[in-house]
Structure formats: structure tokens, C-alpha cells
Amino acid sequence: MTGDRPSWAPESIDLDRPNAARIYDYLLGGAANFEQDRVFAEKLLEVMPLARSAARLNRAFLRRAVRFCVESGIRQFVDVGSGIPTAGNVHEIAQAVDPAVRVLYVDNEPIAVTHSELLLNDSPHAAAMRGDLTDPDPVLASPLIDWSQPVAVLMVAVLHFIPDSAAPYDAVAKYVSAMAPGSFLVLSHGVENPSLAGRDEVERLYRQSSNPGVRRTPDDITRFFSGLDFVEPGLVWTPEWRPESPEDVGAHPESSLVFAGVARKP
Template structure:
């Protein structure tokens, strides 16, 4: 490990979920330990690359929906690596004045996001532990860019399944909800075992053994996490089913996406 890696807190001893995800969607911001683990996952679940891309496509549709509802402020929790079609690109194409705060504690994601965003005054990266909401919400950068007296869309894409019940995911979501103005939205996707085969459970066990908590949740369990929000149509569905741009994109087996998604409104 170089001094720079040590300074940034980059850990080469185990794979990192954000960097594994980056590798699966074709990114370059990952290391050998991440690629080795991702290839093991692909051996168990060869569709994993497409599943990760399905989640990215859902995210883009969800934030575009938020922008179409008039949302101009976005808080992306556990945002991961900067990729083509990231949140700020989608929403600033609709309104260049849209403001985006990305949050992650993965040093590589933070470093590269800072590079990608250096010329964008309305999109920033905050390095913080998203499971400590005060560290995110009271961060000077967050306070400078976002006005919580006005509606905000909070994004938790493929994030909450890394928060086990022992760390109170419902309380975590509620902490963010409580600061939001009426008319705000939550966009959330999560891994699930509903409609899945044994290979999905095996992949989840591999994450657990690598030191990363993964909790797949059912529709009912996700609904219980988002109290205080009103889930908008089409409800809690597999990612390809959430307001597809083309019905043909859903396919005959949307459950193969292995992730459920929802968008909900605070009234």
C-alpha cells in the first residue's frame, strides 16, 4: 500500500462493494481484490453484470421522474463510483441549476468523484458514513448546497441491503425523512430473495464471508422501512418494472433482476 493509499484509507485486504459494483458495470475504478471477488460472483451468477446495469437504469429513470415532479435537489446516499449517466448528468440535462450531493465513505469513489465534479458548481461529493445521518446532513458542503426547507429527493440505490436489522435501517431512513420538506421523495432499491433461485443466496453468502453485510428483503420488509412516505405507482416492483421507458425492456422474467425498487413521497 502506498502512502497515498494509506492516507486515503484504501483497504486492499478485502473487496469493497462499491468497487465490485464498478467492475460489474464496466468501470475502471477497482483493484485486483475487487475483480477477483467479482469473478467469483459471476461464476455463481453470470447475469450479475446485467443486474447491476438494470439497477443503474432504474436509478436514471427514478431521478428523471423526480426532476419531472419539480425536484431540483438530490442527495445520493452511498453513491459509489462516478459513471456515465450519473445523477447530476440526468437531472442537470433537465435543469442545469439542479443540485446534487453525493455521499460515500469509499476513498476511491470520493477521490474520483471529486475529479469528475471539479468543474461542476452544482454537484459535489461528501465523504461521510451515511449510517450517521448527522455527519451527512450537517456537513458544511451539504448545508451549502441543499436547502432542506424545500423538497429534496434522497436516493438509496443498492444501499439499504448493506444495513442489517441490527443497525436499524428503518431508523436510518427515518432520520433522513424527518429533515425533508413535504413534497420530497425517496428513491430506494434493494436486493431480494423473492422469486430468486439458490444462486442468489449463494452470492449473498459470498458477500457475507468477504466481510460485507448483505440483507435481502421482501416487498413487505421494504414497505416497513419506509413509514412516513407514500409509495407512488407502480409500487414496490423489480427494477425493470419501475416505469420502463419501453414495456419491451421488462422482459418475461423481471424477477431475474434480483432487486426491488420503489419511489415514495413525503406528504
């Protein structure tokens, strides 16, 4: 596949192995993905048809959460594990309310960073950097963010790709410790569901990718919010978090597969 490498794809990436950010991009209808990602995504949809709608519901949660944070006075955002830019990015949502809002995108996937940099060429208050959620220090050192002032830290659909062996709870706690009072943590995470059809097959598929998934229970996910106060309605299925209309929730919110919550640092 190396002969098909587009000019914008960094040489450091492995195009022959599916990647979670690029799979997610495909599920959302984006174009920054490759054949192996698309093949993987179609196999995923065969065993779990809900995957595409779950991705879109998760993205919709992100948009609502960003608007909530801006309306609550937040004027700087750190999107950790931001993925590949698609319509309705954090800076587009936030800066529609206040053009001076600052946004730092962080991802360890080179294509996500490359696309973000291209997208942000003309945006003086937004930037992208390559970094890892489990290594907070470089992110906390970014000159774009003033950690003495309230900030919203977003970790949306990323932690379920980080195993406990990489100490994600410690990493999240370090971000929370750096946040000023009045800051928010915005988080979503796939939920362990033993009765979910296709569950074992999905796990097998992801073991073949560069981002094997991690199973966590609602209690496990709640632990990431330690020391913070949940904003109503707490930790819920993505469509249940402050929906714009009752119809947005539907009869089976659990079909979204993902729990989401926003919490404030007191």
C-alpha cells in the same frame, strides 16, 4: 498489493479486501476497482450469472427515477451510498434538464468519494462528501442542500449492505423526517429469494468482503417507506418501474433480483 496502489487511492483503504462499491463498479464496466474486486466479481458471476445484468438494470432504474424527480419539480438531490461514479451520474441526468440542480453525493468508501471529487471539480452545483447512511446528521448539515425545500433522497442498492443491528430503519426515518413535503425517497434493495440458484454461495462470498449482504423480504423493504405515498407502480422489480418501453421489462423481471420504488412525502 500495496505496491500497486495508484496515486489516487487513499492510504486508508484496504486494497486486499473486496468492496461492494468497487465490485459494483466492475459489474457496470467501470475502471475504479482492483484485482481483489475483479476476482470477487468473477466468482460472483460464476455462481450467479444474473449479477451483471441486475447491476445494469438497477442503474437504469436510477436514471429513470432521477428524470422523474426532476420532471416533478425537484431541484436538489442527495445520493446516499452513491458509489463510484460511472456514466449517467445523478448530476449529469438532472442538470441536463436544469443546470442549476444541486446534487450531494455521499459514500463511506474513500475511493468513491475521491473519484466523485475529481469528477465534480468543474461542477459548481454538485459536491461529494464522505459519510455513512446510518449517521444522517453530517449529511443533513451540508450547506449544499436546503431541507426546507423539496429534495430527492436516493438510497439505491445500498441498504442491503446495512444490517438491522446498525438501525437502518431509524436512519432512513431521520432523513424522511428532515425532508420537506413534496420530497421523494428513491430506493432499491435486493430481495430475499429462498429458491434463487447460488443464493447460499453468494452469501458466503459476500461474508469475505468488507460489505456482507443482508436478506430482506418485500415487506421488510416496504417498511423503509413508512409515512410516504408510493408513486405508481409502487414497489416492483427494477425493470418494471416506469420502463421506457414494454420490451425493457422482458419476460422475467424477477431476474433483476432487486425491488425498487419511489415515494413522495405528503
